[in-house]
Amino acid sequence: MRRPYVFITRKLPDDIVAPLYDxxxxxxxxxxxxxxxxxxxxxxxxxxxxxxxxxxDRIDEELLQQSVKLRVIANVAVGYDNIDIEAATxxxxxxxxxxxxxxxxxxxxTFALLLATARRLVEAAEFIKEGKWKSWSPLLxxxxxxxxxxxxxxxxxxxxxxxxxxxxxxxxxxxxxxxSRNIEAERALDATYCSFDELLEQxxxxxxxxxxxxxxxxxxxxxAFMKMKRSAIFINAGRGAVVDEKALYDALIDQQIxxxxxxxxxxxxxxxxxxxxxxxxxxxxxxxxxxTKETRYAMMQLCCRNVIAVxxxxxxxxxxxxx
Ligand code: GLV
Ligand code: GLV
Numbered sequence: 001m002r003r004p005y006v007f008i009t010r011k012l013p014d015d016i017v018a019p020l021y022d023x024x025x026x027x028x029x030x031x032x033x034x035x036x037x038x039x040x041x042x043x044x045x046x047x048x049x050x051x052x053x054x055x056x057d058r059i060d061e062e063l064l065q066q067s068v069k070l071r072v073i074a075n076v077a078v079g080y081d082n083i084d085i086e087a088a089t090x091x092x093x094x095x096x097x098x099x100x101x102x103x104x105x106x107x108x109x110t111f112a113l114l115l116a117t118a119r120r121l122v123e124a125a126e127f128i129k130e131g132k133w134k135s136w137s138p139l140l141x142x143x144x145x146x147x148x149x150x151x152x153x154x155x156x157x158x159x160x161x162x163x164x165x166x167x168x169x170x171x172x173x174x175x176x177x178x179x180s181r182n183i184e185a186e187r188a189l190d191a192t193y194c195s196f197d198e199l200l201e202q203x204x205x206x207x208x209x210x211x212x213x214x215x216x217x218x219x220x221x222x223x224a225f226m227k228m229k230r231s232a233i234f235i236n237a238g239r240g241a242v243v244d245e246k247a248l249y250d251a252l253i254d255q256q257i258x259x260x261x262x263x264x265x266x267x268x269x270x271x272x273x274x275x276x277x278x279x280x281x282x283x284x285x286x287x288x289x290x291x292t293k294e295t296r297y298a299m300m301q302l303c304c305r306n307v308i309a310v311x312x313x314x315x316x317x318x319x320x321x322x323x
Contacts, residue, residue, distance in 0.1 A: 004049040004311050005069075009036045009057050010076075016300045019308065024050075042066060050307045052076065052300075056268065059083040064091055072310035074303035078102055078159075078290075079239060080320055081212040095320045096306035099158065101298040102290035107162030109263065109289045110237040114151075114205055117233050117261035117283045119143040144204075144231065144258065147171050152203025154196070154219075155210030155238055156182050163207060164189040175199050179215075200227040205235060212239035220244060225251035232257045237289050240265035249275050252282065263289050 006020055008028040020026050027044060029036040035056045036044075045051055045059075045067040053059060055077040064070070064087045074096045075083060088095050116122060120143045127133060127141065151167045153160045156178040164174045164185070174191040176182075177199045185191055196219075200206060206228060210216045220234070220243040228234070234257055236243055245266050251257045259281035265274075268287055276282050290296065306316045 005047050006050040006052070006307060006311075007044040007048040008052040009041060010054050012052070012300050013297075016297065016304060020304055023308065024311070045070065050074070050311055052303050052307060053082070055079060055082050057082060059088070061087045064088055064093065067093075072096065072307055072316065074306045076299050076303050078106075079211055081239060081241075083320075085320060094310050094316055096303065096310075096316050096318050097320050098299040098302050099318055101302055102295050103158045103162050105292050105295040106159045106237065106289040107166060109285075109291070110159070110163050110207065110209065110235065111166045113237060113261040113263055113283060113285060114207065114233070114235050115146060117235065117259050117281075118146050118205070122283050123280055144233070146205070149173070149204035150175060150202055151205045151207060152176070152194075152199035153191075154178075154199065154206065154208050156185055156191070157209065157211075159237075160207075160209045161185050161189060163209065164191050172205075175203055196224075197227055200224055201229075203232060204229065205233050208234070208236040208242055209238045210242055212241050216242045218242070218244040218247075220248065222247040222250065225256050228257050230255060230257065233259045233261065235261045237263045240268065245276060249279075252276075252279055259283075261285075263287055 003025045006024045006026045008017065011028055011030055011032045017026065041057060042063055045063050049069050049071050051073045053073055053075050059073060059082060061084055070093050072094045073083060073088065076098060078097050078099050080095060080097050083095055085095055120141050124141045147170045150173040153164055153176040156176040160176065167174050168189060174189055175194050176191050177194060177196045181193050186193060208220060225247055248260060252260060261283040263285045264287050277284055290299065302318060306318060309316045
C-alpha cells in the first residue's frame with residue numbers, strides 16, 4: 001500500500017522525526033535556518049497528506065485549494081495566524097498548534113524581556129564589553145523598578161496568566177484586558193480586569209500577548225501609546241502586527257513612553273537598519289519566546305504526534321480550538 005506523504009517545511013532533528021519516517025514517506029526541507037520557497041511549498045503541499053509547518057510559512061487559500069490530499073497541518077507554534085483556518089476547515093483539513101507545552105517557557109522569556117528592558121541589561125552588557133566602565137556612579141545605567149509596580153497584560157490566555165504569576169512574585173499589581181473575562185484567573189492571581197484604555201492609563205508595564213486576529217491588528221496604535229504613562233515600558237511577546245510599529249517608534253522618539261522590549265515584529269526577520277533597532281531604549285530579540293531546547297523539542301514532538309493521530313484516523317491532541 002502507498003504510504004502517506006508528509007512534508008516538513010524545515011529541518012528538524014532526526015530523533016524527533018524518526019517515528020514519522022517509520023510510517024510514512026517523509027520529505028523534509030533540508031535547511032535549518034532558511035524558509036522553504038513558496039513554489040517548493042506549493043508543490044510539496046499539493047502531494048502531501050500532512051504538513052508540519054513553521055510560523056513563517058503562509059498557508060492560505062491558494063495553497064489549500066491545490067492541496068487536495070491534505071488532511072492535517074501541524075504548526076510548530078501556539079499562534080496560527082499564518083494559517084487561513086477558515087479555508088482549511090472548509091476543506092476538512094485539521095489544523096493543530098502547540099499550546100501548553102510552551103506556556104511557562106514563553107512566560108519566562110516575556111518576564112526576562114521585561115526585566116532586561118526595565119534594568120537596561122543589554123545597554124549595560126554592551127557598556128562593559130566596550131570598555132566604557134570608569135567607576136561606580138550613582139546614576140550609571142539607572143533603570144526603573146519592576147517590583148511593586150503595575151503590570152497590564154493584554155491577552156490573558158495561558159501565557160498571560162503565567163506572566164501574571166511571575167509578576168505576583170515581584171509584588172506587582174496585575175491588571176489585564178482580554179476578549180473575555182477570566183474569573184478563575186482573577187481569583188487565582190489577584191488580577192483585575194479592566195478596559196483597554198484603563199489598562200493603558202494605569203500600567204507601568206504594558207505587556208502584549210494577544211494573538212494576531214482581525215480585531216487585534218495594530219491594536220497598539222498612536223492613540224494607544226498616547227494613553228500610556230510617559231514612564232511606561234511596552235513589552236511585546238505576542239505578534240508584531242498587533243503593533244503599529246511606526247506609531248511605536250514615534251512614541252519612543254517623542255518620549256511618549258519610556259522604552260520597549262520586543263520579541264516579535266510585523267515583518268520577520270526585521271531589517272537590521274529598521275528604525276526601531278537604532279534606539280538604545282529598545283531591547284529587541286529574534287522571536288525566541290519559546291526557544292529552550294526542552295520546549296522546542298516538546299513542540300516538534302507534539303506536531304509529530306498530531307500528524308500520526310490524524311493519519312491513523314484518531315483524534316488529534318491539540319487541534320486549533322476555533323475549528
Ligand atoms: C510563537 O510565537 C508561537 O506562536 O508559538
Ligand atoms: C551597590 O553595589 C551598593 O553597594 O550600593
